[in-house]
Amino acid sequence: MEFTRRDLLKFTGGSAAGLMLTPAPWGLLRDSALVSETWPGVPRPAGGEISIRYTTCTLCPAGCGVRARCVNNQPVSLAGVPGQPTGAGALCPIGLLGHHFRFCGNRAHARLANGRVASLESALAGVSAAIRSCGPRESVAILDPQPGRVASLIYRRFLAGLPNGIHCTPSGSQPFGPFGIDLENTRAVVSFGVPVLDGWLSPGRVLANRGHFQLIQVEAAYSRTASLADLWAPVLPGNERDFADAVIRAMHGGAADPSAAKTAAILLRNGPAIAIGGPAADKLNAELGSFGRSGGFLPRRDYMAVTDIAQVPDGAVRVLFIEERTNSQDIAWDDLRRKLGPDAVVVALTPWLDGIARHADYVIPAPMYLESLDEAPTPDGSTVASFSLSPALLAAPANLISPADFFLRVQHSNSTYSDVIKGRVAAIKKDGGGVIHTYADGKSAAVRDVADIWKNMLAGAIWMDTAGARPMGTRRTAESQAARPAPTPTTEFPLLLLAADSPPARGTPLMSKLYRESGLRQSTGAAAINPKTGRDQGLQDGCRATIKTPDATVTVQVVFDPAVMPGAVQMAGQACSAASIRRI
Amino acid sequence: MLSIDTQLMPRTAQRATTRRFLLWLLPWSALLIFGLYGAGLCLVEGLNQTNMDNRFAFGLWIFLDLTVIALGAGAFFTGFLLYILKKSELKAVINSAVVIGFVCYSGAVAALLVDVGQPLRFWFTFWHPNVHSMLTEVTFCITCYLTVLFIEYVPIILKNRKLRQIPSFLVFEFELHKLMPVLAGVGTFLSFFHQGSLGGLYGVLRGRPFAFREGLAIWPSTFFLFILSAAAAGPAFILLTTWVVSKISGKQLVRPEVPRLLGRISGILLLPYVLLKSIDTLVWINSTSPARGFAAQQFYAWKPFGAWLLFAEIAVFGLFPALILLRRSLRQRTGWLVFASILVCLEIALNRFVLTIQTLALPTLPFDQFLSYFPSWQETATFLGVVAYGVVTYSLSFRYLTLFPQEKDLS
């Protein structure tokens, strides 16, 4: 039979109808649904045994207690430990993301000697050679980001063995010297540019007490703290001392400009009060008698005086060791370089390649937070000595050596960092004072035997001193120098560049995402300016412009903000200087 | 090859040479391919290819859908007038209207499929429908009505010169055509509903006081305004297309009274629409919006969406063309007819634009920013692709099918 058009139609129609009766089309639907529901490329979170482990945050000196929720011993979320003394149960955003630091930045993996991969031995040899080649006038310095640790003791011992070792620390890393702040009883805080509500001390402690102290922020920039303070006294950098004098005068009934007068009034009404941040603060504290009294600065036991790097004579350093922590702020390289001699050797002990390591001759990769046993000594501003451990919760990559262990190796000592820490614990036991506060149950117990303390501390515990410290003089020992005075506007640089809140030292993936989306932190590419000033400069809200300072030029996006001081530009992470701005 | 081309055309129709026709198709097909590429990117890479975002969750495409579907309303409304109200003069344009309707609706559906984040799940709406959602109503109606339009399109295709050689095709066409009133009725029902629910789409957004409207039963006032405006725009758009096609093809396609009738219908519907729209706006300004704590004038405080938009929408593109179309003397003049219907189509586009884009641009949180949005090239490409698809489909239909039955006796 021959095949007519009609047959074709019949056939197609029939088969179409027939197909509906087969499972094929319905199966196809189901599968499409399945595909869309288990979308390709969406990771399935690994299930597994869930455990709670405790540690102490070492991302900053505040040393907050950390409760880590782990799956197969891999932390998946961090939280504060309720009732933990130093952290007061809270963590800052950075601390909450502590377990994400390994997923950002440029990690240092291999040891480098002058840019070439080297074995630990050769690195050690090179470093030792450099040390030996030290001349009489030349010194070996270790830049210790957080003095007061057992590691710092190890540095000390190492330097002690050298003719001219200097144990130094970045400027301002010991803001209160041997003193702590009795914030719990303070009723007023005069802050000269200190970000009290933005990362000062431990957030838990500050915010827990925020309700009962008046905050006066003396700062030219409209910072987060300034915007939330009870009184914002915009004072140009360099004029802090005059402001302090004005306040003192006003407190004695003298005449003063409004903000000083208001400040004085607050201080008179709310005592005890303290002042923080620079010499102006010292002046005020002297007036307020804040030292050695409740609600003021109280001395504590364990203070390790360390040279401020600024005090080190220029060109004196032959070998400079720099320890960089997981989250330490970048150190201004220019300030460091001044200290270096002609053929100095720089050794960076750091987890990062993109930090100070860029300037180093030797890079010794160090473990980061949660990757190795670490320690949390007494936090800045704490009135009692304390000590806790930060046991490793993450498996560390190979080739890492903690800075402390590195120096032990340099000294050919056969004890390890953890041995020395054990020694510290033994000392605590010997001292006998204080209590051990365990994170898991929030209970405090008297100090028992060393093994017990050690076990507890590895499981999450902190030793809190109870013995009151013997009173020291009413002067703080550590010298703090005044902020650079604000330059006077010139025709070339008519504006004043002010530092806005600095962004987190290292943006972990989520941190940078969330801050970027919510605009909570002024992005580094933006410059805030008073609308009036902006218009005078021929700018528009949102336009792009170049900012020129005597030593740099940057392109920014202009943001009009009436809160910014007229005649000033605010940028994140910039030093105060004169500037000019031109629209592109 | 050439002879095949001519033998596919209606015998009595004089059409451009194959060469010229291909030249005409060339740019449109290029645009179509470009559009397909853009849409493909959005489907493969995801909607991050667009410039929409969490605040501008809808963009160019929704505007396209609403506008195109409103203009396509000519299909259902002409069908309604012809088959239900027996306005037989409209036989002259019904085929063209059906093709336009089909093009618009299929284009809109295509755009929607690209617009959703999980196109594979389009059928979920039929599986777990939430009958309280206007979008469900829209989805159901559009799919049904697209089917209807397709069925209405079939007979026109079957009458193609080659296909009609097969008697059984003609028979089917004939039988189908006898039942056309039924389909026209269904189509009218469907279109009424989804034109309405497209309006409801925004009218029900109580979270968006700029768009929210009170109404009857479950339907906000925009529901009914959309029906009316679409019914007014449809005939105007048919008038416009007919005029454009006859200009391009250089043929007289319909008797002069047909566009006049279309214009008159459009005018008759537009006037009440403008009046109702004005009343609705007044009610909204004085009651609906304040009741939700929003002072209506603040919606117009954001540049560039000032109160001038409202004026333009109601007076310039609404009242003005309505008055033109209602004057017999002006209707006699093609120039005025065309001008007025252009205004009417713009009116619809503007109305849909305000409802979709302005609504989203306006912040509702007191401390939130006013945000602007500009479509990405992928979005624009898809948009133009839909337009090109329309032009190509219509051109092919015009060349090979009988869209204007009167043409043969007018040439």
Next chain:
Amino acid sequence: MATKTKTARYGMSIDLDRCTGCGACMVACAVENNVPPLPAQATPRTGITWMRVYEISNGQAFPDSRAAFVPILCQQCGKETPCVAVCPQEAVQVDPATGIVDQMPQRCLGCRYCMTACPYHARYFNWWDPRWPPGMETTLNPDVAPRMRGVVEKCNFCHARLHSARERAAAEGRRDLKPGEYVPACAEACPAKAIVFGDLNDPASEVSQLARDATSFRILERLGTEPKIYYRTARPWVREAAAQPRKEPGNA
């Protein structure tokens, strides 16, 4: 069983005078709910922040400027919930037992109609395939499934936490949860303790007492959607700026 358990109305009271805008809540939320980091090409408006802190100002110029921070999350509207009504395929539903507005990513079509419906802009669309830096998948919360591209998501008061809290309770043979047994990540993480979470149906709960406080208000209350997130402030200008829609011209 379910009928016997007393129905809760979970809600929050957020103290705007305590919030310092540190962002800990956003961070904790993202960690808890496996929100992926932002692809490089993304804009601030195509990312996902279930919890988002807005900075508001008193509008005064230097030196009288003052700031406050308003955390915005899904307000869990209790009446005529805008997003529920509009979803074409019932991917959004209010759980009668908890009053929580649930979003089902598995059923979401990605039409984003709910986003246009939400007056609080608290719904987020997955514009991107969820991607984590290599190895970071190991830090995902096993209780929460990451969402695929092309679907809408939003705050669900850490549903996974509610689930495990219930399991714990069930294990102890209790049908109802103790106060404080179930707390979303943001409330737990806030260093200022500004976020109080609890059952608004329980008159004794801290949150319902705070909600009744004179300084307490809800954002866009007059829309009549009965949000379950309450805000508190003693500062009149904050209330002025946060409670009512702005009256003054916008960008004019």
Next chain:
Amino acid sequence: MIGHFIFLGLFYAVLAVIGVTILLSLHRSFSDVRARRAEAIAWQSTFPDLPARERVCRHQFTGEFPDRICDRAFDCRECQTHAALIAKRASESTPAAEKAVVFGLDFPLDRFYHRGHAWAHPEPDGTVTVGLDALGERLVADPETIELPAVGTHIQTNGAAWRVRKRGANVRILSPLDGEVIETGAPENGWYLKVKPDGGQLDARPLLRGAEIRPWITREIERLQASLAPDGQIPGQLPTMADGGVPMDDIAAGYPGVDWDAVCSEIFLQA
């Protein structure tokens, strides 16, 4: 819940209506085809698509109307007007010429002419011979192919009787009657089909005859001229040889440039 029912109910009702419509029309079409109504219906739906000039009423030829368009698809059987006019015509006697000669073309008047130029000639034996009239013959003279129906095929009025291919023109010669083909001829023997008419005898009512032929053909030739004339030119010459004699046997040969498909479609009433 109730909303659910109302909404889905409506939706499924709509679907049902659409489905039923389709199925119904399909079913009807099949039964039409089975009942041999296909050709008739095809003609029904083709007729309106013909240009008005091809649809003029036969009574316009005889001057009974100035201008009238047929609305019955050339089926005069139920046409009141036709009935009335025929009745009137019956009274007056018709001159019994045996053929009409138009432009030298012979149109024997002993037969009936279909508007598509097929003629039907009733034979004494009750069969009907079907052929192509002089004009038709000359338009498709020596064709490429002739496709005659097989003996036994049933042909229907206005349906295709047979098909002729000529210079790209694929012509369906429309049948003047319903009936069964009992014998097939060829151009050279002057007829194409012998048909046994349905109902025993030829129903000639719809067909042209007698006095109608001359005016009809005259008009047909005018139309032929019009379609032969290249676009834009006024139809000038008759379709004849230069000497103005009788139309050539193969008109197509005289007009190599002309689209013959268009010409034949016009004259043979192809849709």
